[in-house]
Amino acid sequence: MKSKSTFVVLTAMLLGLSNYSMAQDPTYFEDYKTMDIYKTDAEITIDGVDNEDIWSSSDVIEQTADRILANNPGEGENPTGYALSYKAVYDNDYLYLFIKVKDNTYIPYDKEQMTGDTNVDNIELYFSPIDERGSADVSYLPGLKPDLSESQLRISVGSDSYASGTGYVKENIIDGKISGYKYVTKQVEGGYNVEVMLSWDIVISDDYYDDKLVEGQKIFFDLEGADCVDYANGRKVILGWSGDDFFAWKRNSKYGEMNFKGMAATSISTKEIAEIKYLFANDELTLTGVDINTDVTIYDLSGRKVATTNYRGTPINLGNLISGVYLVQVKDAENFKIIK
Numbered sequence: 127m128k129s130k131s132t133f134v135v136l137t138a139m140l141l142g143l144s145n146y147s148m149a150q151d152p153t154y155f156e157d158y159k160t161m162d163i164y165k166t167d168a169e170i171t172i173d174g175v176d177n178e179d180i181w182s183s184s185d186v187i188e189q190t191a192d193r194i195l196a197n198n199p200g201e202g203e204n205p206t207g208y209a210l211s212y213k214a215v216y217d218n219d220y221l222y223l224f225i226k227v228k229d230n231t232y233i234p235y236d237k238e239q240m241t242g243d244t245n246v247d248n249i250e251l252y253f254s255p256i257d258e259r260g261s262a263d264v265s266y267l268p269g270l271k272p273d274l275s276e277s278q279l280r281i282s283v284g285s286d287s288y289a290s291g292t293g294y295v296k297e298n299i300i301d302g303k304i305s306g307y308k309y310v311t312k313q314v315e316g317g318y319n320v321e322v323m324l325s326w327d328i329v330i331s332d333d334y335y336d337d338k339l340v341e342g343q344k345i346f347f348d349l350e351g352a353d354c355v356d357y358a359n360g361r362k363v364i365l366g367w368s369g370d371d372f373f374a375w376k377r378n379s380k381y382g383e384m385n386f387k388g389m390a391a392t393s394i395s396t397k398e399i400a401e402i403k404y405l406f407a408n409d410e411l412t413l414t415g416v417d418i419n420t421d422v423t424i425y426d427l428s429g430r431k432v433a434t435t436n437y438r439g440t441p442i443n444l445g446n447l448i449s450g451v452y453l454v455q456v457k458d459a460e461n462f463k464i465i466k
């Protein structure tokens with residue numbers, strides 16, 4: 127009995143010691159985020175509007191940047207109510223992001239007024255390859271500076287494709303311009319949206335991947351947003367997605383992991399087939415249960431389109447059709463035949 131209790135105490139002490147040493151280790155950070163990023167073949171229009179079906183796919187998970195970064199000018203507070211969330215998808219060549227920002231003080235890019243890129247509302251994207259060094263001890267040394275494999279790319283709100291950044295991406299920026307990168311910001315009530323596409327080539331050196339980022343790969347990633355309230359005083363609040371330490375360049379305290387998945391299921395569901403009724407008499411087709419402005423198209427039995435109209439809520443006159451059988455197609459409803 128006695129030896130057992132000694133064992134329990136010793137084990138507890140050992141566990142306590144190992145917890146202690148883990149917590150005290152400045153080179154290790156466990157609480158980083160991971161995200162799954164799905165592939166798409168959708169056409170995405172970079173316009174600051176998320177009306178593409180892919181942005182509402184259930185596979186595309188919204189991520190929240192809510193860590194108030196250490197060394198934040200606001201000293202750990204978020205008095206402005208600044209908030210940021212984003213979604214991301216990819217294809218063989220590009221990463222696409224849709225970012226929604228709640229920000230009551232819109233301070234857009236203005237070459238005349240701003241004294242630096244960080245004195246406007248901005249979002250920073252961070253990328254770094256995960257290679258054999260990513261798990262080596264040397265990568266976790268405190269104070270490690272980003273090497274050329276890292277890319278930091280800044281989005282200045284209110285601008286259109288202005289580029290500034292550091293690390294690998296900097297090699298691709300010439301006179302504030304970069305090819306393979308486009309973003310559009312759109313001011314909305316209570317804040318703004320940002321839609322971004324950027325070529326993988328400009329942020330991840332192809333020394334680290336075989337030309338394409340493919341299913342099963344992962345990279346280090348972080349997204350940080352900064353709220354300015356005027357052009358003079360810099361950033362008031364900085365929120366990060368994964369990293370919680372603004373100036374520590376330890377890889378796994380700076381980044382989360384972006385895991386590349388296969389094709390996203392699009393949200394295009396089978397359209398609901400409307401329940402409609404029709405009556406065809408005296409050359410007039412009367413429809414009920416059809417929305418105003420619905421397209422109505424009429425085909426003959428050889429498949430030739432013979433009439434097309436936009437439903438106005440009144441009977442459709444088909445007096446000009448010759449006698450015969452016709453197929454009526456009401457958008458989002460089941461086709462039916464009429465006999466004239």
Ligand SMILES: [Ca+2]
Pocket residue numbers: 170171172173174175176177178321
């Ligand atoms: Ca769009």
Ligand SMILES: [Ca+2]
Pocket residue numbers: 229230231232233247353354355
């Ligand atoms: Ca602001």
